[in-house]
Amino acid sequence: MQATKSFEQAFLKQMLLGIQLSAVSHTTGSLQERKSAIKLSADVAMAVARGSKKWTRGLIASLSKEEQNRSFLQFVLGKEFERPAKICHSSWKIPRSKNIVRRSLRFLSKRQSNIRAPNSSVLAGTLVEKRTQVLKRLVPGGESMDAFSLLDETLDYATCLQAQVDVMQKLMTTLEASKHSRRADSDAQCPKEKFHLLAMVGSWYSTRKGLRKRLSKRPKLTL
Amino acid sequence: MEKERFLSVDCKSPDMNSGAVADQVPRPFLDLGWEQPVHHDAQFESAISSLVSSPSSNPSAGNGSVVVRALIGRFGSICDSGEISQTSCYSTPLDSPPKLTLPVLGHQQQGGGGLPMPGTMADGQFTPFAANPGFTERAARSSCFGAWSYGGLGDQSGLPVARNLSRVPSSHLLKSAGALQMGVPDNGKDASKSNPERMEMEMRSKLGGGMPPSSTSGRTMVGGSANNVSKRKAASKGRGKESPLSSSNLYSPTAAEDEHPDAKICKSAKTNGADKDSVVKQETEQNIGASQKKGKENNAKPPEPPKDYIHVRARRGQATDSHSLAERVRREKISKRMKFLQDLVPGCNKITGKAMMLDEIINYVQSLQRQVEFLSMKLATINPQVDFDLETLLQENMHQEHEPLPQQVYPLEGTSTAFSYAQQPQGSPLQSAITNGLGVSQQPLCPTDGLADATSQLGNFWESDLRYVVQLGFGQSQGAEFFSQSLHAD
Numbered sequence: 001m002q003a004t005k006s007f008e009q010a011f012l013k014q015m016l017l018g019i020q021l022s023a024v025s026h027t028t029g030s031l032q033e034r035k036s037a038i039k040l041s042a043d044v045a046m047a048v049a050r051g052s053k054k055w056t057r058g059l060i061a062s063l064s065k066e067e068q069n070r071s072f073l074q075f076v077l078g079k080e081f082e083r084p085a086k087i088c089h090s091s092w093k094i095p096r097s098k099n100i101v102r103r104s105l106r107f108l109s110k111r112q113s114n115i116r117a118p119n120s121s122v123l124a125g126t127l128v129e130k131r132t133q134v135l136k137r138l139v140p141g142g143e144s145m146d147a148f149s150l151l152d153e154t155l156d157y158a159t160c161l162q163a164q165v166d167v168m169q170k171l172m173t174t175l176e177a178s179k180h181s182r183r184a185d186s187d188a189q190c191p192k193e194k195f196h197l198l199a200m201v202g203s204w205y206s207t208r209k210g211l212r213k214r215l216s217k218r219p220k221l222t223l
Numbered sequence: 224m225e226k227e228r229f230l231s232v233d234c235k236s237p238d239m240n241s242g243a244v245a246d247q248v249p250r251p252f253l254d255l256g257w258e259q260p261v262h263h264d265a266q267f268e269s270a271i272s273s274l275v276s277s278p279s280s281n282p283s284a285g286n287g288s289v290v291v292r293a294l295i296g297r298f299g300s301i302c303d304s305g306e307i308s309q310t311s312c313y314s315t316p317l318d319s320p321p322k323l324t325l326p327v328l329g330h331q332q333q334g335g336g337g338l339p340m341p342g343t344m345a346d347g348q349f350t351p352f353a354a355n356p357g358f359t360e361r362a363a364r365s366s367c368f369g370a371w372s373y374g375g376l377g378d379q380s381g382l383p384v385a386r387n388l389s390r391v392p393s394s395h396l397l398k399s400a401g402a403l404q405m406g407v408p409d410n411g412k413d414a415s416k417s418n419p420e421r422m423e424m425e426m427r428s429k430l431g432g433g434m435p436p437s438s439t440s441g442r443t444m445v446g447g448s449a450n451n452v453s454k455r456k457a458a459s460k461g462r463g464k465e466s467p468l469s470s471s472n473l474y475s476p477t478a479a480e481d482e483h484p485d486a487k488i489c490k491s492a493k494t495n496g497a498d499k500d501s502v503v504k505q506e507t508e509q510n511i512g513a514s515q516k517k518g519k520e521n522n523a524k525p526p527e528p529p530k531d532y533i534h535v536r537a538r539r540g541q542a543t544d545s546h547s548l549a550e551r552v553r554r555e556k557i558s559k560r561m562k563f564l565q566d567l568v569p570g571c572n573k574i575t576g577k578a579m580m581l582d583e584i585i586n587y588v589q590s591l592q593r594q595v596e597f598l599s600m601k602l603a604t605i606n607p608q609v610d611f612d613l614e615t616l617l618q619e620n621m622h623q624e625h626e627p628l629p630q631q632v633y634p635l636e637g638t639s640t641a642f643s644y645a646q647q648p649q650g651s652p653l654q655s656a657i658t659n660g661l662g663v664s665q666q667p668l669c670p671t672d673g674l675a676d677a678t679s680q681l682g683n684f685w686e687s688d689l690r691y692v693v694q695l696g697f698g699q700s701q702g703a704e705f706f707s708q709s710l711h712a713d
């Protein structure tokens with residue numbers, strides 16, 4: 001399944017906004033800084049555009065763990081920032097009845113003791129277990145999910161990642177195209193659309209007066 | 224996935240109280256397109272849906288009660304037929320209406336061939352059915368009853384069936400519905416109530432569980448899933464009754480097929496509720512099911528319809544242990560999700576087996592994440608040239624030409640307040656330009672991109688706005704021309 005256009009648009013908007021907010025310019029920041037700023041805004045944009053899902057909350061929580069991201073996140077999310085951070089704890093365990101757990105453990109141990117040779121089902125079980133662990137580490141917020149919701153969230157997360165990659169690729173191609181076309185014809189006979197692109201490109205560096213004014217009202221972001 | 228589907232279903236459920244959209248109820252279930260291994264499941268689904276939705280669509284109390292009684296009769300028929308403990312008032316009113324069920328069902332031309340069947344079944348099974356304590360317990364255990372017909376039943380407070388059977392106030396029913404939804408199996412254990420009362424109460428409670436005004440959003444979701452569940456289970460039950468003389472050989476395939484819907488249902492129910500609660504509920508259901516199954520096999524009656532319309536049934540030759548049943552449900556849930564993931568991850572159609580699928584999924588997610596990193600690095604290296612005059616020019620032009628892209632387009636679940644920041648007027652014109660441009664460029668390249676997969680369970684959640692974006696753009700021909708030009712230049 002594919003993410004919808006609307007999601008991609010929302011994501012793009014949020015990402016551009018975030019990049020503007022991060023106030024990282026080409027001259028001031030190093031490559032690493034810029035890259036991490038872009039990645040951060042992309043991730044936040046994805047989480048914001050998707051809405052409220054377990055992995056989005058986990059993603060925001062994990063991003064907010066770094067001190068440097070906090071101001072940015074707070075800026076972007078507003079009051080929404082505080083709520084997810086409080087709710088999502090990576091150490092959340094699914095409440096399980098002790099009896100059930102005990103019984104299932106006994107059952108499992110019985111099964112395993114009966115089987116001498118490595119049974120395919122047992123092997124398959126452990127393999128799946130290992131991979132589930134890996135997947136839990138991959139999907140943000142996956143530690144506190146059980147198998148079902150983990151698969152659900154993986155599905156959702158993979159779709160959003162796909163959309164994110166798509167949008168970023170398109171962004172890149174249009175930027176490069178604009179660069180080439182600008183180099184190609186320097187006179188002002190470009191169609192209007194090119195100007196639009198260039199304007200978008202220019203807005204990356206948040207040097208516009210309006211945005212600067214708005215930014216100055218709020219605490220300066222340091223990334 | 225199913226969640227979203229149930230969300231969409233539940234958007235319709237508030238309308239069900241009006242009774243006017245009873246016909247809409249079966250359709251979403253048919254459109255949901257759960258991979259049904261058996262085709263005539265859908266038929267029986269529709270039959271059952273028509274059967275149960277007819278109370279809501281036929282406001283006359285007589286018809287509604289008739290259908291309800293037919294329903295109850297059918298449910299009763301799946302009980303241990305040899306254990307008719309009471310000939311309560313429950314049985315007598317049901318003797319007369321069976322003939323009326325047929326014309327009632329006839330109104331609903333949805334199931335086609337499946338429609339006459341339930342009527343005949345109802346006819347044949349009325350006498351042997353019982354207000355079985357076990358049945359009622361099972362009925363109580365399950366929140367998977369036709370909750371969506373509550374609208375009809377609720378409207379008909381003057382239902383003769385309701386009057387006859389239930390002496391429980393509706394508030395209690397709703398409370399018990401809430402308790403059911405929370406997975407507390409207390410209704411069935413109440414031995415003080417008479418069986419018909421319990422049955423009615425349980426029906427009501429289950430219906431109440433799906434009642435939108437009385438339930439939280441979470442519960443409506445469960446109700447929505449319960450709708451599907453009940454339909455599936457009733458469908459499978461109907462199917463089972465179709466072959467009353469089914470041999471034991473037939474049991475396993477039907478049971479197997481029944482388990483698919485059951486598993487799906489229970490899976491969806493589980494996703495909506497707390498896992499623990501659903502596990503508890505599941506286990507209690509299966510406990511009852513297991514014990515009942517043993518009881519039935521002791522009776523050794525050949526025409527035993529499968530009892531799995533509420534709970535998972537143990538396959539023939541497999542352990543009826545509650546743990547193994549729960550495990551099987553769990554496994555099937557997981558396999559269902561794996562199928563969706565298979566659709567998502569490219570090139571996974573041939574891979575079978577959970578471990579390998581998980582491998583693929585992990586590889587895919589990892590590769591996507593790496594791609595994001597790489598792209599962000601690449602974007603950081605792009606050195607765009609800033610041109611402020613053009614920018615200001617553009618802004619003016621854009622304000623004149625087209626409005627910024629409206630912000631309500633994307634489907635989001637809740638946190639919309641955070642996005643108000645995205646509606647800054649300065650950011651949006653440019654962004655809309657980009658999105659329009661990108662959207663337009665997308666069109667010649669990937670016409671199917673963004674179109675929701677109608678059969679997928681997330682389909683209802685993701686919308687397609689391709690045409691909308693294009694309309695808002697500079698102009699289709701202009702944008703397409705430019706982008707094709709730019710892309711060729713690369």
